[in-house]
Every structure is written in C-alpha cells, then in structure tokens.
Amino acid sequence: MIGQMLFVPLLALVYLACLFMIAAYGDRAARLGRRLGGPWIYTLSLGVYCTTASYYGGVGIAMEAGLAFLPIYLGPVIAMFLSPLVLYKMLRIAKAYHITSIADFLAARYGKRSKLGILVSCIALIGVAPAIAVQLKSIAVSINLLRSGSVHDAPALANDTALYVALGLAAFTILFGTRQVDATERHQGMVLAVAFESAVKLVVMLAVGGYVVFWLYAGPADLSARAEAAGLDRLLTFDGTGMSGTDWLLMALVGGLGFLFLPRQFQVAVVENQDPGHLTRASWALPAYLLLFLLFVLPIAVAGILQEVPVPDLTILQLPIDHGAYALAVAVFLGGLSAAAAMVVVETIALATIVSNDLVLPFLLRTGWLSVAASADPSRLVLLIRRLAIVLIVLGGYLFFRLVGAHLTFIEFGMLSLLAAAQFGPPILIGMYWRDANWIGAMIGLCLGFAVWCYTLLLPAFVTAGFGGEELLARGPFGIDLLSPHSLLGFRALTPTGHAIFWSLLLNVLGLVLGSLLGHATGLDRTQAEMFVDVWSRADATRMWRGEVRIRDLRDMLQRFIGPERTAELFAADARRLGVRLPLEGRADARLVQTAERQLARAVGSASARALIGSMVKSESIGSRNVMEILDETSQLIRYSRELERKSSELERATQELREANRRLREVDRMKDDFMATVSHELRTPLTSIRAFSEIVRDNPELTEEERENFLGVVTRETERLTRLINDILDLSKIESGRMQWRSAAVSLATAVRDAVDSVTPLLDERKVNLTLDLGRHDLAVQADPDRLEQVLINLISNACKFVAVGKGRIQVVIVETGDQVELRVEDDGPGVPPGEREAIFGKFIQLGDRLTAKPEGTGLGLSISRQIVEAFGGTLRVETSRLGGAAFVATLKAAKPAVDAADAAE
Amino acid sequence: MTAPATAEDKRILVVDDEPNIVMSLEFLLRKAGFQVETARNGREALDALDREPPDLLLLDVMMPEFDGYAVCERIRQDQRWDRTRIVMLTARGRESERARGLALGADDYVTKPFSTRVLVEQVRTLLGVA
CATH class of the missing domain: 1.10.287.130 (Signal transduction histidine kinase, dimerisation/phosphotransfer (DHp) domain)
Known part of the structure; x- marks a missing residue:
C-alpha cells in the first residue's frame, strides 16, 4: 500500500507549499502593480464551487440516484447564462460602493444596518460549517484510505486525522490570506492559487474518467453494454432519480443561488473580480468547465456499482487503488486536496472578513470595548480578529463533522450549506431590482428562511446522527403532523431536500415582500436602495448627508484607518474640488463625508464605516465618543512613544x-x-x-x-x-597643510641619485664612507618633483652617513625595477633600526643613536619630511634590515614613462 | 661673623646633553672662579654626585635616559645632598614646568637662552659668594 506513515501527509504538505508559492507569487505581482487575473483565471476561480462534495460526492450520489447529481450544477449554468443581467449588476454595485463581502453588500443595500450585517454573519457562519466539515472529512478519509487501503477502517480513524487537517488548513489559510489587511480586500495571490487548484481537480477528474472508461473497460460502448446487462440503465433516466420535476427545479434554483451567494462564491465572483468584462468569457467557459468536470461522473458511478465499491463517496479513489494504479490514486488525493483547500481558504477568508467587519468591529464600537482591545493600531486589531475567526470557523466545521459527520453523504453536507447561502438570494436579487424592499423585510425574510432551514434540514441531520428526536421527525412536534420537519403543512410531494428548499425560500421571499410593504423605511434606507437599484446612473451622484461632522474629526478618523498620506491626498483633492486652500476647517459637506466613508468602507466594510462616521455625528452620545477618544489617545500615544524612542x-x-x-x-x-x-x-x-x-x-x-x-x-x-x-x-x-607647491615631471632616477651624491660628497669625504651605486637602466623614470626627490635622497644618504662607522662605513644606493614599481634602496652597514622602532623613526623629532654619548646631528624632522614627500608622489617609504647588516631605507615609487622616450617618440 | 665664602671653595656640576652648552657653562663658571665638573646626562650626573656631592647643580630638564626632573627628585630624597643647591635649565618655556621643577625641590629655574651675566650672578647668590 502507499501506507508509509508519513508519505501522504508529507505529500499534502508539499502540495500546499506549492500552492502557497503560487499565491505568494501572485501577491508579489499585485504589490508590484501587475494584474495576473485574466478571464481564464477568473473562470477557473469560479470553479471553487466544485468542492470535495462534488469531486467525491458527485459519483457518490450518481451511484444511488443517477442523474440526481445534476441539478445543482444546472443552477450555476443558468446563473452564468443570465450573468449579463444579474451578476454584472452585482459587480457594478460592489465596485461603485466598495463592497467587501456578501454581508457588506446586504448591509449596504438595506440602509447600512449593522443589525442586518450581524444576522447575515451568523447565518453565513452556521451555514458554512457543514461545507467545511465535508472538506475535512473527505481529506481525512482519503488520507486514511490511501494509507490503510481499507475503506472500512478509514472512517473510524478519520476523527483525529480530521483535526490535524482542520488545524493545518486553518494555519494555511492564515498564512495565505491574512498577511496584511489591504484596503480593497482583494487577494490576487489567493485567486491565482484557487484557479490553479480548479485546473488540477478538473485534470484529475478527467484522468480518472479516462482511466475507468478506457482502461478498466473497453470504452463507452463496452461500459454502457455492461450497465444495461446489470440493469443499471435506470441511472440514466429522469425517473431513476426519485425526484419530481419540482424537485429538479428547486435543486437547480438552490444550486444557482448558492453559486452566487455562498460567501466564497461572492468573494471570487464579485469581490475579487478585476474587470466586469471577464464575465463575457466566464458566461460560457464556466458551464464548459462544469460539463467537463461532470463528464465522467455517470460512467465512473456505473463502474463503481459494477465493481461493488463499498463506500460510494470514495469510488474515484477506490477504483485506482483496487487496480493497482497507485500513482493515479495519489493524483486523485491531490485533486481532492485541491478542491478542499481552495474551498476552505476562500470560504474562511470571506467569512473572516464578514466576521471582523460586520460582527466584531461594529460590536466593539458599539459597546466601547474597542478601547480596551486597541492595544495597537486598528488594522492590526482587524488582522487579529480575522485570524481568530479563521481558526474558529475551521474548528466549527470540525465540530460539525464530529457531531453528524458519520451519517451524511458528502453531497448532503454540501446541500446544507448551499441552501443556507441561498437564503441571501431573495434580499439581494429582489433588493437589486425592487427599490421598496427595505431592511425590515430583509430581516424578517432572512430570519424566516434561516429558521426553516434549521428546522427542515439541519435538525433532521442531527436526528439522523443519533441525537434523538426520531419521534419529532416522524410525527412532528407534540404529534402535530402539520409541523413535521419533512412535511410542513402536510406538504409531502417533494423529497426532504426539495421540501426544505421550497419552504425556506418561499417564507424568505414572503417575509421580505410583506415586511417591506408594511415596514417603514427611513431616509437612508431609501437613498441606499436607490443607489443599488439605479447603480448605472447613481454611482457617482452626490447623496444628501444629514448630520454634521467636523472636518477635523473626519481627518483624525481617516488617518487612523487609511494612514496620514492617503488622508492628506484625499483632503487635498477635496480642497481642489471646492477651490479652497488647505487646511480645510469647519463642517464637512455631504460629498466629503461620503468620500471618507467610502475610503473607510474599503478598510473595514460599509457597516463598520457607517458606524464610525455615525459615531462622529452623534457626538453627544457619551459611549461612542469615549470609545473614539480612547482609541485615539491609545494609538497616538503609541505613535508618540515610538517617535520619542527613535528620537532619543x-x-x-x-x-x-x-x-x-x-x-x-x-x-x-x-x-x-x-x-x-x-x-x-x-x-x-x-x-x-x-x-x-x-x-x-x-x-x-x-x-x-x-x-x-x-x-x-x-x-x-x-x-x-x-x-x-x-x-x-x-x-x-x-x-x-597642503600648501606645498609640487612640480611634477618624469625624473630619471639615476640622474637624481647622482645629483644627490654630488651634494653629500663633502660629508662622505669627511667620514671616509665607501659609497657604491647600482642604478640599473638610465632611462628608468618616476613621476615626481625633481627638487623634492633630491631632497629625499640627500636626506637618506646623509642620514646613513651619520650612522656608519667613520673611516670604514659602507653605503649602497640600489635601484630595483619590479613590474610598474621602482624600488630605491639606500643601504648601510651601520647599527640598523630595531624592529620595534621602525615606524617610530618616521615621527617628528625622533632621533636614534647612542643616547649616552653624542646626539646625532640633524633636526629630527628629515625622515618625517622624506616620507611625506614620497607619499605625495604616490609612493611609500619604509625601513628594513639591509643586506649590508645595517638599515635599508626603501622608497617604492610608481614607474613613469621616461622623459627621454617621450622626446624620442616626438622626433 | 664668618667671612663670605669664596668661589674657589665651591664645586658646581653642569649637566646637559648639548655639548656646546656644557662647554659654554664650564668656561663661564671657571672664569668666575668655581670648580666645575660636567655630565652629559642624568645617569652620569648621579654617578658624579655619588663620588662627591657638589654645592650646586646646573641641571638641564630635557635629556635622554634620566631627565632633569628625575635627577632632582632623586637628590631631594637623599639626605647626603641636602645642602646641594639645584638650578634647573629648560628650553621649554612653560610655566607649568617651572612650577613642577620648584615643587620637586629645585632652588631656581632658568629658561634657555639665558643671559650669561645674570646666570653667573644667580649662581653666586645661591652659593653666598660675594
């Protein structure tokens, strides 16, 4: 088996690391201002719709109910065909008003009510848990199946594995998506990675299909003949699904709504969209993607039945393993990991944004706890909240898996989440076209729809999982049959799923419509509604602002959230618009407030932005005012203290x-x-x-x-x-002091030495010193001041004279050529210079000699001057031990082109 | 009342590392009637002192080996030379050096170059020679 303990988890880690690198590449490109997402990437990223519930679960449901797997994909296809009408408008609205999430969209449409944002957040949080659970389950089970080879042991072992998978995915998501809180909430790197994952799972799906149809069987004809012989042709008929036409329609509807309004779908389709023009290609490319993805579902299902695969949901993994195609099995695992990781990452990031922007931040602002939490600047607080949210969301999925995981098929998990998300459909869709839809209606509709979902779909799932209540399921609460979760009002014509869809969406829409007609809409509700409905004409229009905000307050607020530079830019632009000089003072006009709110919305979402702006308007409200003051003081204090630290x-x-x-x-x-x-x-x-x-x-x-x-x-x-x-x-x-006037000429060294010797002849004669010269080439020259060079030579020779014994002393002047350097050596057989004093003697007024007897003649400055002259020519002067036994003063100089040569060349 | 001492009774030690200066001082002091001995550095000076303590020391400050300060300090630590007068000679005209010499026990302090007449007078005064 591929059962080495660590092979599969390690492989998974390596694969995730690859994804991470793709994402990092995308993020870097984004930081450099390059946009990587074209229409293909956009289309592939929409493929995040196909999670493991589809990847593994599609075949699973096809094995039991044939074409029943299909309707939830018909919905997305229809939605894409209708995208020029619906999705396009959503995109325009989202871009015009800087929408950061689906909760943000709803809150913004309905008068920026944070209550609505909170409700949407809660529905999304609960509704998404099953979908996350199925990802954890599928990865855990597939890991265990790969390792043990036996599908029977797999589920039992899966609990612990699922926990590791959950923690791993949470960590991965945090690394992936919350490295910084960027103002636009765009994650180009994440989208790139998700698109890659979509491609991987499609390729693997096709590979498995090809393998089954053309390798295990002799092509489609062979397979269908065998299916017919086994009486499986019912799988290919409408009746074989056990669903009515209404069921089909409802399933397709919920598929389409889920495709648009699952938080992750909204994220990739709307928030991450770089160009609404990409929709043109996606509108046919995504249906094509789904078609290819589902192409082999039925053939594989048939093969699974023929081969009596024990767990239908794991058929695509089991078939390659049973036939020894381990490499393909590993590929299938990676495809499943792709589907799961993509879903978890996008879903949790989208949800974490919702939780922080629409749940936690408004709550903190309202209760005044933000001051306590604001130990750092708000953007770090936001990041912290999002990270915590990611962990909690993934753990919520794990909890759901532990509670009911063993008893649901993959597709049943998926359906739970789809229908929960579909509840957002009515308020959004209706809200985009019907301007009288208001927040009261939206709240009532959402509450009703969600309640019905809980009662008719979630509750039965728990009952099935053995939490008791079979009584309730069979006969209704307190034996009231009309209230039975599977047949409300005695309505039994549909499958339980179709039943849940029907009632939840119906009550949702009714609640919305009736609530809107009966409830009273405020001014802001009306304005926002019109902005959404008439997005084409209203996006840039100035909206009336009721209430007064001081410009100073506005500026302080913006600086905290979007930074001083951006704030300054914004105010400068406003000053230009109004034709006044900075700094702006007094009361902000409606347009400035609106601009500021939009900027804030990009950072914290529109509900929070609204709350922040509102907190400034209601300045007499002690609570929120205190919050802002404390927040202000804290962050400013921190900045000051950092500044102070830096300065000190x-x-x-x-x-x-x-x-x-x-x-x-x-x-x-x-x-x-x-x-x-x-x-x-x-x-x-x-x-x-x-x-x-x-x-x-x-x-x-x-x-x-x-x-x-x-x-x-x-x-x-x-x-x-x-x-x-x-x-x-x-x-x-x-x-x-640098005031010496240097002449510069090519000086023949031999000539310079002879001139110097002539000058010291009296001294040499007086002390009867034996001087020999070894001058080499006559034309050897150095670039120097001739007088100063002679001064050095006289100095060195007379110095030597003073130290050698009178009457028998020997001095030798030697010129040695080494490459482009010339060494001029003045050597004597005197007492020499001890190594410890060889540098000191070049100091000023330093004189050697027998101190107990006569002082040497001379000023004590000669060597110091000589060295400085030689250095001025670019050479060095040092002393070492002479071959004659005494001192050797060595001047190293750069050789120059001899003047003679230059004269010759000129002739 | 004792008769004033005569120059012939007094012995002077001249210490300097500059031969020309020693030569000139020796000539001047002999001319004035003193007995003169010379030394070329501090070590020679201490040797000469050991042999027979002079009445007065003309002591150059800047000399190799033992400098004038060191010699002065040594003399003042030894009771044998309590009666020996010390005149410091220095070519470095810094007030701080003058103070240092006096603090170490010198009796007088002369800056080079000096007036030969004044120097001889100073020596006579210090030795109580008329």
Missing part, C-alpha cells in the same frame, strides 16, 4: 559621535601642543649656545685667538643648525 536613540548616537569628535579634537590639540613645545625646545637649544658664546666673546677680550675661533665656530654651526631646523619646519608645515 538618534540623540544618543549623535552624542556619541560628538563625544568621539571631541576626543579626536583634543587628541589633535594635545599633539599640536606637544609639537609646539618640542619645536620651542629645538629652537632654543641652538639659540642658547649662540647667545652664550657671543656673550663670552663679547665679555672676554683676553681670549686667545684659538679660543675665539673655536667659540665663533660654534656660533656659526649652531646658526646653520637653526636655519636647517626652520627650513624643515616650514617644509613640514607646508606639506601637512
């Missing part, structure tokens, strides 16, 4: 930066101070000698000639020293 961290950062800058400044200041003190010391020292010896010569005429010459020699040398020092300091200060 910015401030802290700025302070930190300032402190750092200050520290650097002090450091620079201290370095400058030290430098000045050092300069002062270096200048005063020669001055001291000069002054002392000058005074000695002045005050001591008796000095010998030799002494006098000696002392004046000191004065001369110290004066020279002072001059060098001043020159160096000036050089350094020019380089560092």
Whole structure:
C-alpha cells in the first residue's frame, strides 16, 4: 500500500507549499502593480464551487440516484447564462460602493444596518460549517484510505486525522490570506492559487474518467453494454432519480443561488473580480468547465456499482487503488486536496472578513470595548480578529463533522450549506431590482428562511446522527403532523431536500415582500436602495448627508484607518474640488463625508464605516465618543512613544559621535601642543649656545685667538643648525597643510641619485664612507618633483652617513625595477633600526643613536619630511634590515614613462 | 661673623646633553672662579654626585635616559645632598614646568637662552659668594 506513515501527509504538505508559492507569487505581482487575473483565471476561480462534495460526492450520489447529481450544477449554468443581467449588476454595485463581502453588500443595500450585517454573519457562519466539515472529512478519509487501503477502517480513524487537517488548513489559510489587511480586500495571490487548484481537480477528474472508461473497460460502448446487462440503465433516466420535476427545479434554483451567494462564491465572483468584462468569457467557459468536470461522473458511478465499491463517496479513489494504479490514486488525493483547500481558504477568508467587519468591529464600537482591545493600531486589531475567526470557523466545521459527520453523504453536507447561502438570494436579487424592499423585510425574510432551514434540514441531520428526536421527525412536534420537519403543512410531494428548499425560500421571499410593504423605511434606507437599484446612473451622484461632522474629526478618523498620506491626498483633492486652500476647517459637506466613508468602507466594510462616521455625528452620545477618544489617545500615544524612542536613540548616537569628535579634537590639540613645545625646545637649544658664546666673546677680550675661533665656530654651526631646523619646519608645515607647491615631471632616477651624491660628497669625504651605486637602466623614470626627490635622497644618504662607522662605513644606493614599481634602496652597514622602532623613526623629532654619548646631528624632522614627500608622489617609504647588516631605507615609487622616450617618440 | 665664602671653595656640576652648552657653562663658571665638573646626562650626573656631592647643580630638564626632573627628585630624597643647591635649565618655556621643577625641590629655574651675566650672578647668590 502507499501506507508509509508519513508519505501522504508529507505529500499534502508539499502540495500546499506549492500552492502557497503560487499565491505568494501572485501577491508579489499585485504589490508590484501587475494584474495576473485574466478571464481564464477568473473562470477557473469560479470553479471553487466544485468542492470535495462534488469531486467525491458527485459519483457518490450518481451511484444511488443517477442523474440526481445534476441539478445543482444546472443552477450555476443558468446563473452564468443570465450573468449579463444579474451578476454584472452585482459587480457594478460592489465596485461603485466598495463592497467587501456578501454581508457588506446586504448591509449596504438595506440602509447600512449593522443589525442586518450581524444576522447575515451568523447565518453565513452556521451555514458554512457543514461545507467545511465535508472538506475535512473527505481529506481525512482519503488520507486514511490511501494509507490503510481499507475503506472500512478509514472512517473510524478519520476523527483525529480530521483535526490535524482542520488545524493545518486553518494555519494555511492564515498564512495565505491574512498577511496584511489591504484596503480593497482583494487577494490576487489567493485567486491565482484557487484557479490553479480548479485546473488540477478538473485534470484529475478527467484522468480518472479516462482511466475507468478506457482502461478498466473497453470504452463507452463496452461500459454502457455492461450497465444495461446489470440493469443499471435506470441511472440514466429522469425517473431513476426519485425526484419530481419540482424537485429538479428547486435543486437547480438552490444550486444557482448558492453559486452566487455562498460567501466564497461572492468573494471570487464579485469581490475579487478585476474587470466586469471577464464575465463575457466566464458566461460560457464556466458551464464548459462544469460539463467537463461532470463528464465522467455517470460512467465512473456505473463502474463503481459494477465493481461493488463499498463506500460510494470514495469510488474515484477506490477504483485506482483496487487496480493497482497507485500513482493515479495519489493524483486523485491531490485533486481532492485541491478542491478542499481552495474551498476552505476562500470560504474562511470571506467569512473572516464578514466576521471582523460586520460582527466584531461594529460590536466593539458599539459597546466601547474597542478601547480596551486597541492595544495597537486598528488594522492590526482587524488582522487579529480575522485570524481568530479563521481558526474558529475551521474548528466549527470540525465540530460539525464530529457531531453528524458519520451519517451524511458528502453531497448532503454540501446541500446544507448551499441552501443556507441561498437564503441571501431573495434580499439581494429582489433588493437589486425592487427599490421598496427595505431592511425590515430583509430581516424578517432572512430570519424566516434561516429558521426553516434549521428546522427542515439541519435538525433532521442531527436526528439522523443519533441525537434523538426520531419521534419529532416522524410525527412532528407534540404529534402535530402539520409541523413535521419533512412535511410542513402536510406538504409531502417533494423529497426532504426539495421540501426544505421550497419552504425556506418561499417564507424568505414572503417575509421580505410583506415586511417591506408594511415596514417603514427611513431616509437612508431609501437613498441606499436607490443607489443599488439605479447603480448605472447613481454611482457617482452626490447623496444628501444629514448630520454634521467636523472636518477635523473626519481627518483624525481617516488617518487612523487609511494612514496620514492617503488622508492628506484625499483632503487635498477635496480642497481642489471646492477651490479652497488647505487646511480645510469647519463642517464637512455631504460629498466629503461620503468620500471618507467610502475610503473607510474599503478598510473595514460599509457597516463598520457607517458606524464610525455615525459615531462622529452623534457626538453627544457619551459611549461612542469615549470609545473614539480612547482609541485615539491609545494609538497616538503609541505613535508618540515610538517617535520619542527613535528620537532619543538618534540623540544618543549623535552624542556619541560628538563625544568621539571631541576626543579626536583634543587628541589633535594635545599633539599640536606637544609639537609646539618640542619645536620651542629645538629652537632654543641652538639659540642658547649662540647667545652664550657671543656673550663670552663679547665679555672676554683676553681670549686667545684659538679660543675665539673655536667659540665663533660654534656660533656659526649652531646658526646653520637653526636655519636647517626652520627650513624643515616650514617644509613640514607646508606639506601637512597642503600648501606645498609640487612640480611634477618624469625624473630619471639615476640622474637624481647622482645629483644627490654630488651634494653629500663633502660629508662622505669627511667620514671616509665607501659609497657604491647600482642604478640599473638610465632611462628608468618616476613621476615626481625633481627638487623634492633630491631632497629625499640627500636626506637618506646623509642620514646613513651619520650612522656608519667613520673611516670604514659602507653605503649602497640600489635601484630595483619590479613590474610598474621602482624600488630605491639606500643601504648601510651601520647599527640598523630595531624592529620595534621602525615606524617610530618616521615621527617628528625622533632621533636614534647612542643616547649616552653624542646626539646625532640633524633636526629630527628629515625622515618625517622624506616620507611625506614620497607619499605625495604616490609612493611609500619604509625601513628594513639591509643586506649590508645595517638599515635599508626603501622608497617604492610608481614607474613613469621616461622623459627621454617621450622626446624620442616626438622626433 | 664668618667671612663670605669664596668661589674657589665651591664645586658646581653642569649637566646637559648639548655639548656646546656644557662647554659654554664650564668656561663661564671657571672664569668666575668655581670648580666645575660636567655630565652629559642624568645617569652620569648621579654617578658624579655619588663620588662627591657638589654645592650646586646646573641641571638641564630635557635629556635622554634620566631627565632633569628625575635627577632632582632623586637628590631631594637623599639626605647626603641636602645642602646641594639645584638650578634647573629648560628650553621649554612653560610655566607649568617651572612650577613642577620648584615643587620637586629645585632652588631656581632658568629658561634657555639665558643671559650669561645674570646666570653667573644667580649662581653666586645661591652659593653666598660675594
């Protein structure tokens, strides 16, 4: 078997992940402003009508009652053929007034009554539970069948599996549909995924049909011959259904109404519709889709009977398994998962929107609890409510499954939900064409219809499930036969389902009509009614607004729900319309209020929007006013505190930066101070000698000639020293301040070295130093200032001179070419520079040498200046150990095209 | 009443790392009649002090190894040299340094470059030589 414990659940998860990716792709496209849904996608998304109740249950009912599976699909076909009249108008109305759900539609049509919204929400919540239950059941049962192979064990095991399935689907739906509350309530990604699922279940259905007809049997002729031989031709006749013509009509009617007014159908057909023009193709493509979907239902049913499949509802899964076509069985499972997931996702998202916009938010606003709940901005509260609603709706489906699940066929579950949703048909359809239909009539009609549904369809389901009350079912309450759930007023001509349809819709319509005629309609009822009925001419018309709203209140309200930017845009547009300057003040006129309400409706639905606007009008009503104030304060406080937090961290950062800058400044200041003190010391020292010896010569005429010459020699040398020092300091200060005038030329290195050597010859001779040159190519050049380069060379060579031993010291100047770099090395056999001081010696006034003996001559600035000059040429100057044993000062420079070459080229 | 001391009795130690300055001070002080000894840094100065404590120390502040402050501090911690006068010489004319020298126990403080006549007079005064 395909019974590995985790294979099937894992496969299901992988498939759901794929769907999620499709949806994410669609959502991203939507965020980028691209629209993915064309008429085909729209058509396929309408296919969400075919849930597992159709997918598995269609064959199930066909095996028992033949063509009885058909009428609930005839309804949608008729509805699509009539769509230019009905669906098109619904679309126009929904778009004109920013309708977000079916409850919203009804509430808006009937004077924006939140009472009506609440009633619709409750009906939808209860009515949809059976349909969700059947999805959970079918997935759970099919998983267990795939795993165990035995259909008998499957239902028993299904309870737990169904719970996991329920939780999984709820989580999936939350991820899928409530990542953000978008103003339009559109879910492009979801629609894309749903369309994909519709395609998958159709393909699988066709594959199973083909497999059964052409693989298990030798084609349609063979199958029908065998069916005839087995006496199954009754399945193909009208009489074989056990239904009267009235039953057929009623079933078709409820199918059509359900197709239009199930929350999920309204969602995909109306709310998610991107272009009413898509209806043109959908009006024939959807019937075609249904035809293909149902094409093989009867043949498979016949095969199921011939092969004695134990559970009719699972025939399409059982047949491939029995014949070893496991891959097909898995495909069937995935098709069923598609049908179920699509239904659950769309239905719960639609319902969650209804619950939040028409049930919870109006309730919170009215009771004043919103202030307590509004710990964050309202859109997050809305998201939270929707997520909770999704979980509760799916768990409600699970509860229904546990209570009555074992005793209903798949199609019976589906029928329960269809008829519940069909109750919305009369108030919507009649309300779209009859302007006198009012909210009192709608309330009465809905209540009656829903009550009859509960009594004639839901109650018997519970009785069948063993909750007692068989007595009531058979003979009516208190033995009053006329009130029996299956034969009200003794009406027994129909099947129980047809009976329920007949009575519920009849009383619904009667209630609506009589209630509307007798009840009193207020002004707003009338306006709204006219806006719906005359949508073609009235959509953009200005409506009278009774009541006064301050513009400031309106602005504050809008900012909380649609954000400051959109609000500002809206008010700017209004100012342009009125030809006045911003900011707008005083009382809002009708048109502004209407615009604002429409914007709010896009975010929270029209009933909530109405309640919000209303709360501003009735400003003397303490309750709602308090709510708004508290809500206002909370969200503004939160915004302020976030702002404050941001500002204070910015401030802290700025302070930190300032402190750092200050520290650097002090450091620079201290370095400058030290430098000045050092300069002062270096200048005063020669001055001291000069002054002392000058005074000695002045005050001591008796000095010998030799002494006098000696002392004046000191004065001369110290004066020279002072001059060098001043020159160096000036050089350094020019380089560092960027005021040095650099010449730039291609300088032959060999020539520069020879010139420098000429300058230091006296010093070399004096100390009897052995200097050798190894200069390489004559035309090797660098881009530099020739005078400054010579200054560096003189500096390095005379530096070396001072440190080598007098009389036997050796100095070598070497030029090494490495790629586009040139290394100029001045090497000596002196004491060298210890590694720890190799950077320090390039500092200012740093002098090495035997400190216990004589101070080296020089200013202590030479190396610092040399390095800065070399760096100004784009090179580096460092010291390392020489091959001669002493120090090697290495200047690395970028090679330039030699000037000689340039001259040659020019000739 | 004791007769004023004569310059010939007084021994002066000149400490500076700048040979020309040492040479000029040695010439000036000998000319004034003092016995003069020289040292080129703080370490040599301490060695000379150990051998025979001088009456006065002309002490440069900025020297490698032991600088003038360190030598001054060392002398004032040792009782043997209680009677030795100290004159600090500095090329860094900062008031804070002058205060530091005096706080460490120097008797006088001279900023370079100095007037040779004034310096010799200061030395005579400190040693009580007429």
